[in-house]
Amino acid sequence: MIDLSLSIEQLKNVGSRNLPRLARLGIKTIRDLLWHFPVRYEDYSRVIPISEIEPGQKVNVQGEVLKMSNRMIFPKRMSITNALVGDETGAVKVVWFNQPFIANSLKEGTLVSLAGKANLDKHGLYLSSPTYEKIQDIEFKNYNLTHTGGLIPIYPETEGVTSKYLRFLIKPILKDLEVPDPLPEEMVKKHNLPSLSEALNKIHYPASNQEAETAKERLAFDDLLLFQLKALLERRRLNQLKSVRIKFDKDLIQSFISRLPFELTKDQKVAAWEILKDLEKTYPMNRLMEGDVGSGKTVVALIGAIQVAKAGHQSVFMAPTEVLANQHFKTMSELLGNGFLNIGLLTGSEAKFNNEIVDKTNLKNKIAKGEVDIIIGTHAVIQKGVHFKNLAFVIIDEQHRFGVSQRAALVKNTGPDTVPHLLSLTATPIPRTLALTIYGDLDISIIKEKPKNRQKIITKVVSPSQRKVTYKFIRDEVISGRQVFVICPRIEASDPKAEIKTKGPQSKMNILWAEVKAVQDEYKKLSEEIFPDLKVAMLHGKMKPKEKNEIMDNFKNKKYGILVSTSVIEVGVDIPNATIMMVENSERFGLAQLHQFRGRVGRDKYQSYCLLFSSTADKNINQRLKALVECDDGFLLAEKDMAIRGAGEFFGVKQSGLPDLAMASLANVELIKKARLEARLLLKEDPNLNSYPLLKERLESFQRLTHFE
Ligand code: ADP
Numbered sequence: 175m176i177d178l179s180l181s182i183e184q185l186k187n188v189g190s191r192n193l194p195r196l197a198r199l200g201i202k203t204i205r206d207l208l209w210h211f212p213v214r215y216e217d218y219s220r221v222i223p224i225s226e227i228e229p230g231q232k233v234n235v236q237g238e239v240l241k242m243s244n245r246m247i248f249p250k251r252m253s254i255t256n257a258l259v260g261d262e263t264g265a266v267k268v269v270w271f272n273q274p275f276i277a278n279s280l281k282e283g284t285l286v287s288l289a290g291k292a293n294l295d296k297h298g299l300y301l302s303s304p305t306y307e308k309i310q311d312i313e314f315k316n317y318n319l320t321h322t323g324g325l326i327p328i329y330p331e332t333e334g335v336t337s338k339y340l341r342f343l344i345k346p347i348l349k350d351l352e353v354p355d356p357l358p359e360e361m362v363k364k365h366n367l368p369s370l371s372e373a374l375n376k377i378h379y380p381a382s383n384q385e386a387e388t389a390k391e392r393l394a395f396d397d398l399l400l401f402q403l404k405a406l407l408e409r410r411r412l413n414q415l416k417s418v419r420i421k422f423d424k425d426l427i428q429s430f431i432s433r434l435p436f437e438l439t440k441d442q443k444v445a446a447w448e449i450l451k452d453l454e455k456t457y458p459m460n461r462l463m464e465g466d467v468g469s470g471k472t473v474v475a476l477i478g479a480i481q482v483a484k485a486g487h488q489s490v491f492m493a494p495t496e497v498l499a500n501q502h503f504k505t506m507s508e509l510l511g512n513g514f515l516n517i518g519l520l521t522g523s524e525a526k527f528n529n530e531i532v533d534k535t536n537l538k539n540k541i542a543k544g545e546v547d548i549i550i551g552t553h554a555v556i557q558k559g560v561h562f563k564n565l566a567f568v569i570i571d572e573q574h575r576f577g578v579s580q581r582a583a584l585v586k587n588t589g590p591d592t593v594p595h596l597l598s599l600t601a602t603p604i605p606r607t608l609a610l611t612i613y614g615d616l617d618i619s620i621i622k623e624k625p626k627n628r629q630k631i632i633t634k635v636v637s638p639s640q641r642k643v644t645y646k647f648i649r650d651e652v653i654s655g656r657q658v659f660v661i662c663p664r665i666e667a668s669d670p671k672a673e674i675k676t677k678g679p680q681s682k683m684n685i686l687w688a689e690v691k692a693v694q695d696e697y698k699k700l701s702e703e704i705f706p707d708l709k710v711a712m713l714h715g716k717m718k719p720k721e722k723n724e725i726m727d728n729f730k731n732k733k734y735g736i737l738v739s740t741s742v743i744e745v746g747v748d749i750p751n752a753t754i755m756m757v758e759n760s761e762r763f764g765l766a767q768l769h770q771f772r773g774r775v776g777r778d779k780y781q782s783y784c785l786l787f788s789s790t791a792d793k794n795i796n797q798r799l800k801a802l803v804e805c806d807d808g809f810l811l812a813e814k815d816m817a818i819r820g821a822g823e824f825f826g827v828k829q830s831g832l833p834d835l836a837m838a839s840l841a842n843v844e845l846i847k848k849a850r851l852e853a854r855l856l857l858k859e860d861p862n863l864n865s866y867p868l869l870k871e872r873l874e875s876f877q878r879l880t881h882f883e
């Protein structure tokens with residue numbers, strides 16, 4: 175048995191100067207090294223006779239070094255190593271650059287296996303800088319080669335740590351590898367999975383692609399299982415906590431619903447019912463409400479908050495942006511009517527109490543005294559200095575934009591003994607099985623049905639040649655009194671290095687500026703060239719929240735016909751009079767996101783349009799956009815999007831804390847189901863996993879890892 179927690183310093187073949195480099199790849203222990211999985215394999219499984227080499231091919235040949243020489247090219251300070259390698263069918267030239275040591279290592283007479291590309295130039299056919307390793311016999315087959323035979327692993331690399339070096343470290347450990355398997359043997363057998371040792375072996379050096387797949391499946395299963403265990407334990411923990419029990423008052427809710435200017439859809443009713451039922455429990459609600467844009471999630475959440483208020487407790491409604499918080503405040507004020515409840519708005523830039531602008535301190539005092547029933551705001555509501563008298567219910571809108579830690583901060587806010595009920599709303603339609611994996615500790619309400627008065631939005635892909643006609647169409651709409659959103663993506667960084675930098679905080683600013691530039695350019699173009707006669711406004715991330723609110727207000731009050739914006743309006747904005755969503759360079763957005771944009775229009779009786787401007791004539795790309803023309807089911811589009819972009823990109827890996835491999839296997843519904851089932855069975859049989867110490871240990875480090883997302 176090998177001790178996986180041993181530091182790689184213990185390995186004989188790691189040079190000390192490579193330790194910091196490996197650390198940069200996250201490799202510090204033997205476990206890290208073995209779990210550094212290949213991104214792909216180079217297929218050198220077919221050894222061919224030298225006479226069969228053809229130019230342009232990647233080949234694997236075996237032969238004897240017949241000639242070997244080094245040459246320096248002085249002006250360029252470059253060394254060239256030339257060799258001639260032959261087998262019984264013929265000989266081939268081999269060339270390496272700047273690796274003069276090869277001449278010492280591969281002396282004439284050495285047997286060698288070579289893998290690399292065959293090129294042809296005026297001097298004839300040659301192998302260009304192939305990977306090489308010494309062999310004992312020429313067998314025309316790959317007998318356990320490390321670098322040049324079979325499926326050879328290609329790893330994520332970093333400066334100074336090449337795949338070749340990683341193979342050199344990993345391959346010897348794999349020999350007779352025996353690692354302790356945290357899963358019970360019966361479970362592994364039951365699902366026909368390979369043992370952990372076997373899976374590790376095969377993921378690095380599979381004999382076939384099939385073997386690699388099986389290995390990946392086993393390793394992904396481990397992660398999925400841990401994830402499910404974590405979720406189930408989290409749920410158990412929550413169920414042991416205390417929350418205020420809010421009794422369902424049928425008359426109250428019915429009278430509120432009957433006063434609404436519309437009839438709730440069946441899905442809305444079901445979701446409201448689920449929420450009211452949760453509120454009646456003595457342990458905290460932990461629910462996610464998923465619903466396509468415009469499906470009417472806000473009013474459903476509000477029903478819960480009304481019940482809470484009338485029971486004498488406070489609710490918080492948190493929105494990701496000030497614009498949205500403002501809008502929620504307005505909508506809720508209208509839906510509630512005067513004097514029914516006391517509501518407050520608290521954002522970074524303003525405070526309101528029942529429609530009056532108030533001093534922030536004043537509002538905070540009222541909150542602390544329990545005089546505000548529903549507090550709507552941005553993350554300002556969880557900042558220091560905000561104390562609640564008796565917070566019982568927290569609603570988080572578009573929770574994709576909130577981190578786990580912010581959620582925890584709110585939950586902590588209630589007091590020593592009780593935690594508030596928690597409801598998150600999202601317009602990202604996550605297929606149910608996936609939601610269960612990613613948010614396994616949540617209950618889920620899904621609103622699929624759209625309110626009845628909604629019209630079908632006409633979606634069109636607009637190619638460059640159709641621009642002119644389309645602009646005319648837009649002008650006519652605006653002149654007839656309707657309004658238009660124009661969304662533009664940020665300008666792509668032309669320098670690929672700038673793209674890489676997008677990870678640091680500094681670069682976040684760069685993105686912002688790039689977005690601002692895109693919006694400004696489009697604004698200039700539309701307001702000066704295309705629609706000089708119309709009123710055009712712009713909105714972007716560099717504006718002060720107050721400025722943004724003003725522009726949104728003015729747009730809502732029809733002072734502008736056209737609003738050019740970045741994707742900030744992506745979530746939640748409600749402008750019923752807007753009938754056109756025009757997306758510039760729409761090919762740069764994901765399908766799910768475009769669907770979100772589309773949801774911004776078609777909110778009233780007018781026929782609405784989603785115009786996807788495309789700057790490319792590329793058929794494939796426009797084909798992808800056509801998916802939107804044909805389909806207006808957010809759930810289906812989300813699945814398509816995920817298939818196209820991969821689940822990792824779709825969710826943002828950080829968000830879920832799922833390791834890459836598990837992420838990649840999210841499309842494997844069967845595997846997810848298995849992991850879910852096994853996690854349940856395990857905890858049922860052994861609630862503290864005491865008979866599975868290894869698994870327990872893995873789970874603890876997994877929890878530590880995902881805790882700091
Ligand atoms: P989302 O789910 O995208 O957050 P909202 O809650 O903002 O959607 O609702 C969009 C609009 O639809 C709001 O103006 C809301 O008042 C209205 N609405 C909600 N439910 C219904 C319904 N059942 N019938 C008609 N309009 C509704």
Ligand code: MG
Binds near residue numbers: 471472571745
């Ligand atoms: Mg919303």
